[in-house]
Amino acid sequence: MTTPPRLSPLLEQYDFARERLTARLTGPVMDSGDGSDTKVGSLTDEEYLWEPVAGCWSVRRRTDGPGARATFLAGAGDWGRDAASYPHPWPPPFTTLAWRLSHLTEMLALRADHTAGTRALTRDDHAVSGTAAEAIAAFDTAAGAWRTALLGADDAALDTVGYCTYPHGSDAEEPFVDIVWWVNQELLHHGAEIALLRDLYRERGPRQG
Template sequence: MMTNQRLEPLLEQYDWATERLLTRLAGPTSNSGDGSDVDVPVLTDAEYFWEPVDACWSVRRRADGPGPGAIKLIGAGEWGRDGAPESPWPPPVTTIAWRLDHISETLLGRANHLGGDRTFDRATYESRPDAAGAIERFRHAAAGWRQVLLSVDEADYDRTGLSSYPYGSDAEETFSTIVWWENQEILHHGAEIALLRDLYVHHAQ
């Protein structure tokens, strides 16, 4: 499918960021930055839940309740993600589980509220309690968001409130601003996940 000149650079950035994060999570290799590939082991459940400092926010069994500083566990089902009505300051350190779950949830929710039936609700969202399931969910969510981006007519790019996603400022933003915001979410959380993976290797030695 042809993309127009306004969406193309954002889409290229998005594709690079999602592919980079997937290879850092599941390998088998990742570009080291100097043109050579390094081996990347698949993310394990132990690493997925690893808490590098005290009072981390994570994905937890609902029966155990929220972690330190959290008020609730977001979503439905047996597991949920630590959260609070207002983001605390300073923000807590979060696990790979928390970060990956957060990214996937926003991708799924925004795709539904931009190009779907607009029924997505955090109250029915279910967090994944395993690394393999979380990676697959991110892969699915990323593909779904990309498909929705391609379905938006260029005439709507500057329209405010095109997305009705209720857990951000979407009602006040244009399409291109939302696309940019979702890109930077994947870029910065992806970098944080990559750093946690590097730290985990040294922690385990």
């Protein structure tokens, strides 16, 4: 299928954001933004689960229960992501790198399924990763699934309201092209948050000099 002209720049932006975030998580180098390579180490389990402030929301073993102000652990498997029913706690809890990456991965996986899959998966079906390596692999799989779903969309699909039936966003009220734009925004802003957390982790602790 030929990619609709309206979709091409959004797809290119998505690919760039995905590649940049993956490199930021895995190394050995990442795009610094000016075309040069910057060395970066691969994400470790300690960094993945690092809680920079008290009361963070994160991903946790189910046997440990939810964290502060969370009422349950979302997702499937031995690990879950801190969550609470509406209304959510205010001010919002600070979320760890693990929480943000899990949230982003779940969104991509479920939106892909509700666009070009079974259109039946829920948050309860999505496995939460307890290690950095598992989380990066899950993100790559989900990001690839969303890209495949985009490649199946023609011009008519881009204009179709409710083409994606994802139940946790505005998908039922907006044309699919607007949802594609929104997913890019999610990838860009959560990717930036994750990059900042990596910088903070690198600089944690007392400075000398």
